Amino acid sequence: MKQLQVKTHQGEYPIYIGDGCLNELTPFIQKATQVVVITDETVYELHYQTLAHVLSKEALVYVIKPGEASKSFEVYHAIQTFLIQNQVDRKALILAFGGGVVGDLAGFVAATYMRGIDFIQVPTTLLAHDSAVGGKVAINHELGKNLIGAFYPPKAVIYELPLLATLSDKEWRSGLAEMVKHGFISDEVLLKTLMSFHTLDPLQEEIFAALLMQSLMVKKNVVEMDEFEKGSRAFLNFGHTFGHAIELDEKSLSHGEAVAIGIIFALYLSKKTFKIDLAIDDYISYLKQLNFPLFLKADRATQYMNYMLHDKKNEQHQIRFVLLKEVGNPVLVTFSEEELKPMLQQFLNEMTKEVRVCH
Numbered sequence: 001m002k003q004l005q006v007k008t009h010q011g012e013y014p015i016y017i018g019d020g021c022l023n024e025l026t027p028f029i030q031k032a033t034q035v036v037v038i039t040d041e042t043v044y045e046l047h048y049q050t051l052a053h054v055l056s057k058e059a060l061v062y063v064i065k066p067g068e069a070s071k072s073f074e075v076y077h078a079i080q081t082f083l084i085q086n087q088v089d090r091k092a093l094i095l096a097f098g099g100g101v102v103g104d105l106a107g108f109v110a111a112t113y114m115r116g117i118d119f120i121q122v123p124t125t126l127l128a129h130d131s132a133v134g135g136k137v138a139i140n141h142e143l144g145k146n147l148i149g150a151f152y153p154p155k156a157v158i159y160e161l162p163l164l165a166t167l168s169d170k171e172w173r174s175g176l177a178e179m180v181k182h183g184f185i186s187d188e189v190l191l192k193t194l195m196s197f198h199t200l201d202p203l204q205e206e207i208f209a210a211l212l213m214q215s216l217m218v219k220k221n222v223v224e225m226d227e228f229e230k231g232s233r234a235f236l237n238f239g240h241t242f243g244h245a246i247e248l249d250e251k252s253l254s255h256g257e258a259v260a261i262g263i264i265f266a267l268y269l270s271k272k273t274f275k276i277d278l279a280i281d282d283y284i285s286y287l288k289q290l291n292f293p294l295f296l297k298a299d300r301a302t303q304y305m306n307y308m309l310h311d312k313k314n315e316q317h318q319i320r321f322v323l324l325k326e327v328g329n330p331v332l333v334t335f336s337e338e339e340l341k342p343m344l345q346q347f348l349n350e351m352t353k354e355v356r357v358c359h
């Protein structure tokens, strides 16, 4: 087991990572008046018994439907009602047991229930190495992703890696996309190593734990420098401006799959803006080899634009993108709607040869 510490405005919290770290929950559970586990149906079926084994108290359990649709006001409200009806008090502890959906939702419940109660992230997906760290918690609005949320750090992150063994290829891919993103914005070696894998198999191997640590370190370092996204934390949003738009538009894509496509557009805009070659073709071939679902809709530019116009990075109705001057050198670049729309349309037209563009 390995341990990292993440510094926040409220002190530090530990990330425990590896085999057997669920036991690190014990002191937190002993201190709490009640334990509430929020999880989804899939994780509950596959892994709740493993978690229950280390819970020294009987827990209240709230099980949501798996998937992004659960990051909604309705589900948020239903959980708050459940907590109130069960007289959960301010010294209770919420365990977010699942992927990023459970983590974001349960974290936002914890941030707001009685003005804030303790919660611990117990991530179960690869992608959640990103979502469990950094304290961003949120639910979605139909007009945009994560528009209602808070910065609310967990008391700990307990990353029991053997739980990842049951992930589907789709979920491995999704998590890999956020690792690749971390590589693009700050660690060329991580990026090159990840892109040297032509199948998903290495993710099950020993070397993978080291790459995951590197990716976690990128996230930790960025959020420690700018916890509340006043500046450089926005670089973690590389690929997300367009990624969030297609994730909202095409529900079959997972978050990471959408981000992987969002990165293509960010590389395309980087090339146009800075006249540099960031080897977009190599990146697209890499995604294809790993069977990422790459599809865009050429006739959806207006819808994509509407989603991007609600992005949280925007200022004064201008759309802000994270672009790269080179790998490891991200910058924020602002476009007006009038500037961006033709570039997006041109991108969609040009991509017809590269990715499956639906009409």
Ligand SMILES: NC(=O)c1ccc[n+]([C@@H]2O[C@H](COP(=O)([O-])OP(=O)(O)OC[C@H]3O[C@@H](n4cnc5c(N)ncnc54)[C@H](O)[C@@H]3O)[C@@H](O)[C@H]2O)c1
Pocket (backbone or CB within 6 Å): 040, 041, 042, 043, 046, 066, 067, 068, 071, 098, 099, 100, 101, 102, 104, 124, 125, 126, 127, 128, 130, 131, 132, 133, 134, 135, 136, 137, 145, 146, 163, 164, 165, 166, 167, 168, 171, 174, 175, 254, 255, 256
């Ligand atoms: N807060 C942040 O900083 C941050 C960062 C990145 C992503 N996110 C958010 O995270 C969400 C995506 O997270 P995700 O990809 O983990 O999605 P998810 O939570 O929906 O999990 C993906 C799927 O995997 C299943 N699953 C979870 N653990 C499993 C396991 N061990 N074995 C088998 N199946 C398992 C789930 O039931 C679900 O169907 C998005 O809403 C995204 O916006 C937040």
Ligand SMILES: O=C(O)C(=O)C[C@@H](O)[C@H](O)[C@H](O)COP(=O)(O)O
Pocket (backbone or CB within 6 Å): 130, 134, 136, 145, 146, 178, 229, 233, 234, 236, 237, 240, 312
């Ligand atoms: O931690 C961050 O900051 C990130 O941007 C990480 C992203 O991977 C993540 O998807 C995040 O939820 C996006 O943030 P948002 O502010 O654009 O909703």
Ligand SMILES: [Zn+2]
Pocket (backbone or CB within 6 Å): 130, 178, 240, 255, 259
């Ligand atoms: Zn993300």
